[in-house]
Amino acid sequence: xxxxxxVENLNAGYGAIHVLFDVDLQCDQGEAVxxxxxxxxxxxxxxxxxxRLADIFSGSVILEGSEIQRxxxxxxxxxxxxxxxxxxxxxxxxxxxxxxxxxAFNLPKDEVKxxxxxVLSLVKPVGPFLRRTAGTLxxxxxxxxxxxxxxxxxxxxxxxxxxxxxxxxxxxAQIAELIKNLxxxxxxxxxxxEQNLKILFDVVDKCYLLVSGRIIFSGKPExxxxxxxxxxxxxxxx
Amino acid sequence: MSGQWFLFSVDLLxxxxxxxxxxxxxxxxxxxxxxxxxxxxxxxTGGAYVGGWLPIRLGMWxxxxxxxxxxxxxxxxxxxxxxxxxxxxxxxxxxxxxxxITLLAAGAAGALLGxxxxxxxxxxxxxxxxxxxxxxxxxxxxIGNNYDPVVGGxxxxxxxxxxxxxGDWRFMAASLANCxxxxxxxxxxxxxxxxxxxxxxxxxxxxxxxxSSLGKNVAKIRLNVMVTGGIICGLAGAMYxxxxxxxxxxxxxxFDWTFLPWVMVVFGGSxxxxxxxxxxxxxxxxxxLIISYKFALSFLPFDPVWLQFLLMGLVLVIVLxxxxxxxxxxxxxxxxxxxxxxxxxxxxxx
Amino acid sequence: MIMASFIDALTYSAxxxxxxxxxxxxxxxxxxxxxxxxxxxxxxxxxxLTATSFLAHSPYFHLPVAFIVCSAVSGIIFLVGVEPIRxxxxxxxxxxxxxxxxxxxxxxVINIYADYLQNVFHLSSKNFLYARLDFTLWGQMGILWAxxxxxxVLTVSYYLMLQHTRxxxxxxxxxxxxxxxxxxxxxxxxxxxxxxxxxxxxxxxAGCLFPMRFQCHPxxxxxxxxxxxxxxxxxxxxxxxxxxLAGLVLGFAQIYGIDLLSxxxxxxxxxxxxxxxxxxxxxxxxxxxxxxxGFVGRRRG
Numbered sequence: 075x076x077x078x079x080x081v082e083n084l085n086a087g088y089g090a091i092h093v094l095f096d097v098d099l100q101c102d103q104g105e106a107v108x109x110x111x112x113x114x115x116x117x118x119x120x121x122x123x124x125x126r127l128a129d130i131f132s133g134s135v136i137l138e139g140s141e142i143q144r145x146x147x148x149x150x151x152x153x154x155x156x157x158x159x160x161x162x163x164x165x166x167x168x169x170x171x172x173x174x175x176x177x178a179f180n181l182p183k184d185e186v187k188x189x190x191x192x193v194l195s196l197v198k199p200v201g202p203f204l205r206r207t208a209g210t211l212x213x214x215x216x217x218x219x220x221x222x223x224x225x226x227x228x229x230x231x232x233x234x235x236x237x238x239x240x241x242x243x244x245x246x247a248q249i250a251e252l253i254k255n256l257x258x259x260x261x262x263x264x265x266x267x268e269q270n271l272k273i274l275f276d277v278v279d280k281c282y283l284l285v286s287g288r289i290i291f292s293g294k295p296e297x298x299x300x301x302x303x304x305x306x307x308x309x310x311x312x
Numbered sequence: 313m314s315g316q317w318f319l320f321s322v323d324l325l326x327x328x329x330x331x332x333x334x335x336x337x338x339x340x341x342x343x344x345x346x347x348x349x350x351x352x353x354x355x356x357t358g359g360a361y362v363g364g365w366l367p368i369r370l371g372m373w374x375x376x377x378x379x380x381x382x383x384x385x386x387x388x389x390x391x392x393x394x395x396x397x398x399x400x401x402x403x404x405x406x407x408x409x410x411x412x413i414t415l416l417a418a419g420a421a422g423a424l425l426g427x428x429x430x431x432x433x434x435x436x437x438x439x440x441x442x443x444x445x446x447x448x449x450x451x452x453x454x455i456g457n458n459y460d461p462v463v464g465g466x467x468x469x470x471x472x473x474x475x476x477x478x479g480d481w482r483f484m485a486a487s488l489a490n491c492x493x494x495x496x497x498x499x500x501x502x503x504x505x506x507x508x509x510x511x512x513x514x515x516x517x518x519x520x521x522x523x524s525s526l527g528k529n530v531a532k533i534r535l536n537v538m539v540t541g542g543i544i545c546g547l548a549g550a551m552y553x554x555x556x557x558x559x560x561x562x563x564x565x566x567f568d569w570t571f572l573p574w575v576m577v578v579f580g581g582s583x584x585x586x587x588x589x590x591x592x593x594x595x596x597x598x599x600x601l602i603i604s605y606k607f608a609l610s611f612l613p614f615d616p617v618w619l620q621f622l623l624m625g626l627v628l629v630i631v632l633x634x635x636x637x638x639x640x641x642x643x644x645x646x647x648x649x650x651x652x653x654x655x656x657x658x659x660x661x662x
Numbered sequence: 663m664i665m666a667s668f669i670d671a672l673t674y675s676a677x678x679x680x681x682x683x684x685x686x687x688x689x690x691x692x693x694x695x696x697x698x699x700x701x702x703x704x705x706x707x708x709x710x711l712t713a714t715s716f717l718a719h720s721p722y723f724h725l726p727v728a729f730i731v732c733s734a735v736s737g738i739i740f741l742v743g744v745e746p747i748r749x750x751x752x753x754x755x756x757x758x759x760x761x762x763x764x765x766x767x768x769x770x771v772i773n774i775y776a777d778y779l780q781n782v783f784h785l786s787s788k789n790f791l792y793a794r795l796d797f798t799l800w801g802q803m804g805i806l807w808a809x810x811x812x813x814x815v816l817t818v819s820y821y822l823m824l825q826h827t828r829x830x831x832x833x834x835x836x837x838x839x840x841x842x843x844x845x846x847x848x849x850x851x852x853x854x855x856x857x858x859x860x861x862x863x864x865x866x867x868a869g870c871l872f873p874m875r876f877q878c879h880p881x882x883x884x885x886x887x888x889x890x891x892x893x894x895x896x897x898x899x900x901x902x903x904x905x906x907l908a909g910l911v912l913g914f915a916q917i918y919g920i921d922l923l924s925x926x927x928x929x930x931x932x933x934x935x936x937x938x939x940x941x942x943x944x945x946x947x948x949x950x951x952x953x954x955x956g957f958v959g960r961r962r963g
Binding site: 342348350432433436439440442443444446447448449450451454455457458459567571574575578613614615618619620621622624625626628629632633636 | 694695697743746747750752754755756757758759760762763764765766767768769770771773774777778781782887888891892895933934936937939940943944947948
């Protein structure tokens with residue numbers, strides 16, 4: 075089997091609040107998978123539950139053949155999962171370089187420097203502001219830094235939670251370009267939540283439509299796009 | 313009922329009334345508005361100082377006492393107090409006048425202290441507010457312990473007994489009066505519970521930013537609540553002093569009048585009046601029992617009073633672990649009654 | 663007279679700095695105001711009492727023991743008391759209440775221990791002072807040098823650790839965005855545990871040094887907790903040198919300043935020296951909410 079991540083019958087939420095119901099999802103090696111759906115459908119909760127930042131009630135999360143749903147949150151990173159969160163995705167008081175170092179918290183110490191250079195070659199725009207304090211960057215710059223930070227841990231799987239939300243169209247296009255680049259250059263698998271479907275559709279290989287905590291569609295992006303009914307009802311696109 | 317048990321119960325009742333009033337004040341601040349007031353002792357002490365300072369002077373003015381004694385109120389304190397006591401025995405009217413004026417002044421002092429401690433603090437968030445109030449709570453103790461004219465320094469003063477006219481029923485009358493205070497506060501909170509004001513306070517507690525975007529002046533409302541809370545604490549402090557007929561700054565500790573109320577309220581549940589009542593009763597009972605059985609525990613190589621600290625700390629840790637919202641949890645309150653709601657929605661049941 | 667109080671002020675500031683230091687570290691890394699910190703200081707004093715009574719020597723020899731014992735106590739407070747409740751997502755207020763509960767337990771334990779020492783070993787465990795055991799160096803009591811050395815060593819080494827090690831980086835990251843730190847693979851629980859231990863150790867040193875110059879009793883730390891909070895808030899929790907700065911200002915204001923004031927207005931003001939930290943706290947909250955170090959940092963840009 076070439077699947078990197080397989081999620082089976084996942085039921086998750088926060089405390090007494092049940093958000094996800096029997097979610098199944100699969101992401102193969104080198105594949106980019108998009109999760110789309112209206113606000114409040116549980117997309118972020120899904121990513122959080124891979125990191126056990128949400129409570130998992132039942133079901134399993136299988137990464138490279140081993141279950142990780144009982145792993146403590148900070149251990150998931152060392153299994154090769156990077157996570158770009160939608161909010162609070164950099165340490166505002168630390169310099170960009172310190173942010174990157176923190177991203178490499180699980181790498182052996184002598185590899186950190188080398189990895190920073192590798193990541194900088196993948197996310198070139200971050201280079202000039204290594205010395206700046208992350209909190210002083212603009213939204214777009216910060217998002218790039220956050221992406222670079224998420225790449226620091228040498229992930230096999232990268233979780234991206236709305237990487238272009240709240241950015242200007244130019245910055246959003248830049249981020250999309252970077253993501254496309256990443257996909258072409260590395261064998262990185264990605265799980266992307268994105269509102270900006272136009273940017274998304276030519277990057278991803280597979281789409282899941284999540285509505286009210288349940289998967290109601292899965293398949294190729296073209297198939298989703300051709301289903302006018304689904305597009306209109308849940309994504310507001312004709 | 314034997315005399316000893318009668319006294320035990322009456323004293324229990326008296327303390328229960330005082331603490332219930334104090335704890336309901338905390339419930340108003342914490343439970344309704346989310347103000348973690350760790351400085352309850354401040355307004356309570358203020359009220360107690362008023363109770364220590366004012367009645368004896370009012371007494372001297374209202375009844376006949378040798379005026380030369382007034383030259384040193386602290387030195388002659390006991391003589392004056394007992395002379396006033398003698399006159400008050402047959403004069404319930406005078407005694408009640410003293411009581412009323414003292415309560416008014418204590419309420420005012422409590423309000424002032426609530427305002428003073430609240431003013432710099434209300435704009436702060438959660439735990440910063442709590443810590444600042446905790447620190448401010450020490451201020452009156454420092455003053456009272458070191459500045460004799462207030463209430464005679466660390467050893468304190470004796471004050472006239474405004475309940476003396478009740479004779480043998482003196483303790484009973486004072487205890488009932490304490491409970492009446494608590495009951496009054498209870499009614500006040502109850503009236504808030506279902507009012508728009510109660511909903512506004514809870515809104516501020518749950519999301520100050522949203523409340524302020526709806527045009528509510530959050531800082532001002534919080535300050536109002538702290539002033540109201542201060543009044544209640546001040547009244548409780550004065551009633552306590554009048555009940556014990558004495559006040560000593562060293563006895564008005566952070567433990568007894570801030571931490572203990574917190575333990576009771578957190579144990580019972582800050583979201584419910586009934587919870588606060590249960591919490592108060594349980595802990596007063598335990599405290600009284602430990603003190604009563606102190607001598608039975610004299611074989612221990614330490615003072616059994618520390619067992620009370622140990623017990624309270626442990627109970628609190630356990631409650632916070634397993635039932636952080638307390639024994640009785642908050643119920644959602646509805647603006648409309650069931651029937652009105654049914655009418656409005658067109659459904660029979662909710 | 664003024665010279666003696668100058669030395670007192672210097673010593674007292676260093677000890678205040680040490681105490682406030684732990685509060686600041688804990689608050690910075692785990693977001694908890696630890697009310698039980700006062701009792702950890704007291705435990706340091708009782709380590710000094712116990713070791714000095716049973717093993718003789720000067721309390722200075724027992725500083726490492728005090729550091730270790732108080733680190734352990736503080737670490738246990740975190741693991742047993744704070745962490746289980748924090749893991750359930752408790753608010754900062756609830757965490758504060760937990761530390762109050764623990765402080766009550768520790769008050770009981772300390773007093774029971776003091777009673778026990780007094781009743782069984784007939785030690786004067788409720789009031790002790792070891793000034794007579796102190797040495798002199800360059801014409802001054804050893805405690806002055808020791809207190810400042812301890813504060814300097816701690817501040818510098820903690821500063822170096824925070825700025826230049828991976829662990830320090832993680833602690834700072836934790837203080838800023840705990841969830842993000844977790845996502846990057848930092849174990850919040852162990853890091854917080856470490857911070858609590860380091861904080862407890864600093865408090866232990868302060869407690870162990872305290873009886874060299876000042877009278878100690880079972881309530882010593884408890885009675886100083888409000889002052890410690892004043893030091894921590896006044897210093898500002900953003901920078902590690904905040905408590906050092908604030909300890910200095912408050913210590914001087916409390917001892918040296920009050921002497922100066924009493925020579926101006928009369929000795930009547932001396933008993934009110936404990937009000938000074940409260941007044942400073944009040945002014946801080948009103949005019950300098952991010953504290954001294956925040957203010958200095960802001961001025962610099």
